[in-house]
Amino acid sequence: MNVNRARLAALLTGLSPFVAVAAALAAGAVFIAAIGEKPLEIYGLLASQAFGTGYGIGQTLFRATPLLFTGLAVALGFRAGLFNIGVEGQMYLGGFAAGLAGTYLHAPAPLALPAALLAAALAGGVWGAVPGVLKARFGAHEVINTIMLNFVAFALVSWAGRGLFETATVRTRTIAAAAELPRLDALAPALRGSPVNASLLLGLLVAAGIGVLLFRTRIGYELRAVGFNPSAAEFGGVRAGPAQALALTLSGVVAGLGGTSFVLGYKHYFELGFTGGAGFIGIAVALLGRNHPFGVLVAALFFGALSYGGLVVNQRVPRELVEVLTALVILFAITARPLLERVARRLA
């Protein structure tokens, strides 16, 4: 096989995320033109608002934060060959636990925030461990189990919330000030007024940690080996079951922490439905980021910008278009990759 051709093939498959985004934006442009607006002007306005001002950048970062966590959680599962669709429920429970710990634990000031973060990680981790153990022990399909557990989580919180929610609302009491994650505009005045908070820094830390875990440790190597081929990994001395259980548990921990931006850093209370589908968009984030922590970060920023920019252009183009674009990115990404791979195979 010609070396240059092999390179070209690798390049082609690596292009798939960009092809997917371009195709989705093109489809969006057709819609925008159909309702009588100018696509380039709308996209330009969207980008300039999302990245052009300090406040806009803060909003983009704020919206990217939960997506960074959920994208990382999905990617971690994918690396071990597991599809965690339960990120939404894990994040939901993580946020609920953080809210409760921040309100009722009454931990002394320096411990209040770590305790609330730990509660979020634990709640998400337990919810990830359940399908992980069921997969390892009984071979039960994690896709179905994680979907089921999403709904169990929603029901559980509705039930537990009966006695906890403030009267006539669906939110818990406000957390203690010591458990709050600080806003970043205290550090960087340019971001003034935007709700981006220290949860983003935690997310970056988690991303770096996952990068080290996956590519620099023995455990990470084993997870990837199981993801690549469970039987081959077993043959090589890796026990696939425990590795899968660990992967889903860690994925749940990361997802649980994803609830902290809203609960500890923004509203300072838990509210029913606060996740708003971030867990599912995390699948798009992981897909576009090709399951690499850095790629996930870039993809989270892209969807964060789209989400904020969509609000800004809402006067002229319905912001619901952004949801359609997100879905199209997923559909184009999964079809572009096999297509480009096939083209690459022909070339090579």
Added chain:
Amino acid sequence: MVALLFFAAAVRISVPYALAAMGAALSERGGVICIALEGIMLAGALGYVLGAYWSGSGWIGVGAALLVGAAMAWLHAEATVRFRADQITSGLGINLLAAGATRLALVQVFHSSSNSSRVVGLPQWNLPLLAGVPGLGDLLGSPLVLATIALVWLVHRLLFRSVFGLRLRATGERPEAAATLGLSVTRIRFGGVLLCGLLAGLAGAYLASEQHSFTDGMTGGRGYIALAAMIVGKWNPIGAAAACLMFGAAEALQIRLQGSAFPSELLQALPYLVTMLVLAGFIGRAVAPAADGIPYDPEDR
């Protein structure tokens, strides 16, 4: 009397579940996982409302729902069968697409982000003899309830007593064997997925016609319950329908208990917990078709 009313309520709730679950059984027996049920149902519900709104006829609404359901399923088939993309991701993508696109349509057509205008429902038939029976008269006077009961039998016949059904099951178990016999795996899988789209679209039409409107996210996870019921029913149309009836009864009970001290929210979680137990092998073993979820690539020899 109370028992009859309760039974009627349980059946009413389980109708959309049963339609979608039977659709999923057809899709998965052919080897294509259909997580897209939720989105197809949602799009079907919008299809009904748009059809009924523009024509003033519920039956046109049903036709539109079938069309929209098939179109969404066609997208899923195109991505997973033709392009051999990951079936679960494609399904989730379709669900997100349906959620976004129906909201977009609500804003464009009805200028509201939450609900449509009120539209006509389907006619209620007055059956002789049954009309006076409490619960049952109303229940069996509903054309879509009757259609669902007939479809349980029809889909079962189609899957286990027809040439197409045999071929569909073959492509879901051993696609290479089916291909060796000169069958087109692509075509047969398309057929299974499109039938799934029609059934899930009809489920959406039922929901919208009962409610006389479309509301944002109105399927509320019903597609996933249907998927769970199909698993509990072991990929069999009749089994799936029976599981749906059980889930419907749990939901009817939950509605009755709402507001009481009984934790009805936990009853709401029951279908999901049962499904997990079945999957783990505690309540009989649920075995999926051997090639379920695996794209068929003729070059992969």
